[in-house]
Ligand code: DX5
């Protein structure tokens with residue numbers, strides 16, 4: 298994974314057909330997805346439960362771009378090796394998931410993955426001030442994590458603050474939650490470069506009508522670049 302700050306669209310498969318992940322992943326990548334965002338939820342850190350390392354391993358052969366795994370779990374450390382073995386390219390842990398985020402990020406990199414740190418809407422940018430030299434990505438949640446299709450929470454001030462803190466470090470700013478053609482330009486103007494979108498990509502499409510996914514991805518990319 299070489300670093301550049303060009304806009305990347307990362308559809309979240311939380312909004313995909315849960316009975317058809319392989320075909321859905323192939324469809325969104327064929328229709329222009331830059332990354333595939335995989336939302337892991339444990340029913341403890343967030344009030345929802347999705348899938349674990351075995352499912353992520355099953356997704357891996359279908360992902361030809363980047364498998365961007367978002368861990369909404371606590372604790373994180375006991376599972377890092379399992380997600381490395383499952384083939385995660387990027388593994389993102391929440392700064393709120395435990396008392397030792399610094400050690401968690403060290404362990405993610407030691408396991409050979411790119412390290413991401415995620416901030417819930419109530420967590421200030423300063424929470425990652427001492428982590429910026431040990432991450433490849435900062436994920437700014439613009440919804441309270443757990444579900445797709447929620448209303449965007451405006452975090453543009455936090456994004457601007459993070460962009461200033463990051464400076465010229467090769468660190469992506471990822472936005473996650475409620476990204477669509479209206480909100481994408483706001484967060485890109487503030488300094489974001491990776492846009493996660495679930496409902497705004499999958500809405501109206503299916504593996505039998507993947508062209509809708511392509512139109513949705515192109516619309517978000519165009520809005521972001523406007
Ligand atoms: C929420 C997840 C998001 C979500 C985005 O907890 O982390 O990735 O799937 O879905 P939309 O784009 O519909 O808000």
Ligand code: ZN
Nearest residue numbers: 309336367473
């Ligand atoms: Zn996510």
